[in-house]
Amino acid sequence: MISDVLRNLFTSGELVSGIGETFYMVCLATLFAYVIGLPLGLLLVTTDKKGVRPMPVLNTVLGIVVNILRSIPFLILAVMLIPFTRAIVGTSIGSTATIVPLVIGSAPFVARMVESSAKEVDPGIIEAAQSMGASTGQIIFKVLLPEAKPSLVVGAAITITTILGYSAMAGFVGGGGLGTIAVSYGYNRYQTDIMLLTVALLVVIVQLFQEIGMRLAKRIDRRIH
Amino acid sequence: MLQNTTEPGAEKPIIELQGLCKTFRTKAGEVRALENIDLAIQPGEIFGVIGLSGAGKSTLVRCINCLEAPTAGKVLLEGRDLVKLSKKELLEARRSIGMIFQGFHLLEQRTALKNVCFPLEIAGVKHEEAEARAKELLELVGLADRMESYPSQLSGGQKQRVAIARALATNPKVLLCDEATSALDPNTTRSILALLKSVNQQFGVTIVVITHEMKVIEQICHRVAVIDQSRIVELGTVQEVFIRPKSAIARELILPTGGQSKEIPLGRRCLRIVFDGNSSFEPVISGLTLACGVLVNILFADTKDIDGRAFGQMLIQLPDDDGAIESIQAYLDEHGIYHKEEGEYDF
Numbered sequence: 001m002i003s004d005v006l007r008n009l010f011t012s013g014e015l016v017s018g019i020g021e022t023f024y025m026v027c028l029a030t031l032f033a034y035v036i037g038l039p040l041g042l043l044l045v046t047t048d049k050k051g052v053r054p055m056p057v058l059n060t061v062l063g064i065v066v067n068i069l070r071s072i073p074f075l076i077l078a079v080m081l082i083p084f085t086r087a088i089v090g091t092s093i094g095s096t097a098t099i100v101p102l103v104i105g106s107a108p109f110v111a112r113m114v115e116s117s118a119k120e121v122d123p124g125i126i127e128a129a130q131s132m133g134a135s136t137g138q139i140i141f142k143v144l145l146p147e148a149k150p151s152l153v154v155g156a157a158i159t160i161t162t163i164l165g166y167s168a169m170a171g172f173v174g175g176g177g178l179g180t181i182a183v184s185y186g187y188n189r190y191q192t193d194i195m196l197l198t199v200a201l202l203v204v205i206v207q208l209f210q211e212i213g214m215r216l217a218k219r220i221d222r223r224i225h
Numbered sequence: 226m227l228q229n230t231t232e233p234g235a236e237k238p239i240i241e242l243q244g245l246c247k248t249f250r251t252k253a254g255e256v257r258a259l260e261n262i263d264l265a266i267q268p269g270e271i272f273g274v275i276g277l278s279g280a281g282k283s284t285l286v287r288c289i290n291c292l293e294a295p296t297a298g299k300v301l302l303e304g305r306d307l308v309k310l311s312k313k314e315l316l317e318a319r320r321s322i323g324m325i326f327q328g329f330h331l332l333e334q335r336t337a338l339k340n341v342c343f344p345l346e347i348a349g350v351k352h353e354e355a356e357a358r359a360k361e362l363l364e365l366v367g368l369a370d371r372m373e374s375y376p377s378q379l380s381g382g383q384k385q386r387v388a389i390a391r392a393l394a395t396n397p398k399v400l401l402c403d404e405a406t407s408a409l410d411p412n413t414t415r416s417i418l419a420l421l422k423s424v425n426q427q428f429g430v431t432i433v434v435i436t437h438e439m440k441v442i443e444q445i446c447h448r449v450a451v452i453d454q455s456r457i458v459e460l461g462t463v464q465e466v467f468i469r470p471k472s473a474i475a476r477e478l479i480l481p482t483g484g485q486s487k488e489i490p491l492g493r494r495c496l497r498i499v500f501d502g503n504s505s506f507e508p509v510i511s512g513l514t515l516a517c518g519v520l521v522n523i524l525f526a527d528t529k530d531i532d533g534r535a536f537g538q539m540l541i542q543l544p545d546d547d548g549a550i551e552s553i554q555a556y557l558d559e560h561g562i563y564h565k566e567e568g569e570y571d572f
Binding site: 122124125127128129130131132133134135138142143146147149150221222223224 | 290292315316317318319320322323324326328330331332333334335343344346347348375376377388395401
């Protein structure tokens, strides 16, 4: 059962551009989320009381900020950030504008993912590096990051799928992409088939990213052969 | 408490610990891991530190390269106090102290070759130069054919060989071994210890060995410090400590204890006979039974070849006849064999 609306969606190219917008938002948001989240996560690990360079005050403050940002539901964060988004992008509607709340909403998540990946690195390896006279920077770039790489890749796959979920939610506040299509046709106009179709597409995209991430992580990991 | 008389010539110690203390603050209160440790390690020697787990030996070795900052005292490396160095100077100084661990601690995402290159990268050595040096070292430790293997593809013994090559990459003067053979089987342990010994002889690297196993000390160390409850309770050459252990803890480490000892009948008088050098090639026990006309029951025997000389000990059960005991002791004295009645020693 293919409704006329669905056919129109295809012929008008709305669905295809929706998929494109979703990829655009998700990829750029993931990139910027890592630009902020990766250093933040590494800072959380190194300043931890068991870290390479303990700084209890900074660590506690960072931890609290990350927790606050993580506890705000994404949709509410997106609404709260509207003035900020408008100031940066010039508008709060559309896929480019949605990147702003996506980045701010997911960067703390990325920080926690990076932190947990880096904490998986055997403390003994770090101690060995310290015994060789490695500086904090050398430990971060030559030990923590390379040793945690497979776990970081898995984390990135999880992050992408989370951001994808956020981007679909952003459909309610005019975020663009598949989310907007699902909301405007499925929710506002009760066209369930279109909603289901967009959901199916989202499922496929999630599977794709997750699978690629997992396979990549397995391929680069030198621990099991 | 320290005597350097055992070393030929009065060389300046390469490592000197003076009044070293380390206290850990935990939620349960202060834990004193090390109390007033004085120790001098001579250049070129293999120095053992033995103790039961929790005695403080791991903390002690970590104070030598300041991985643990001492609470008080001095850590002198060739006369320079590491505690007083700036962070940058300390990182520099650590390059002259290699370290290997019980858990190997190799970088899992790097090949054996790249692992050995690692300390050189840190020291800023050029890539080609580092690889050449790493190859040379892997050949030295007998892993020329495993250079491109990842740690997960290597056995425990091979991993420790890579770790040794890695620790030697920066040409350190000192090599610290923290329970380096405790995760290995007896045969692999022997071969790793033999490797350490040859490294010591070939390059004159001073080696500090931390262990809870007397057999490790026996096989490679020149001198040994016995650590118990955060203090050094005994220090001397391996022969001295092995033949005449003064502290209860040293005797416990040397003599069989645990499950084995429960089979030894309590309340009987026992005599510990220590063989050193030539005497273990003589038929001492046969001679003793013939000369004294008594039957002896051997409760425990462990003799081995150490450093080209034979060492060992035996625990024999004494007959109930005082006269016979005296004649046994006289026989042993006559043959210059150290013996000690272990009746008061609680197994």
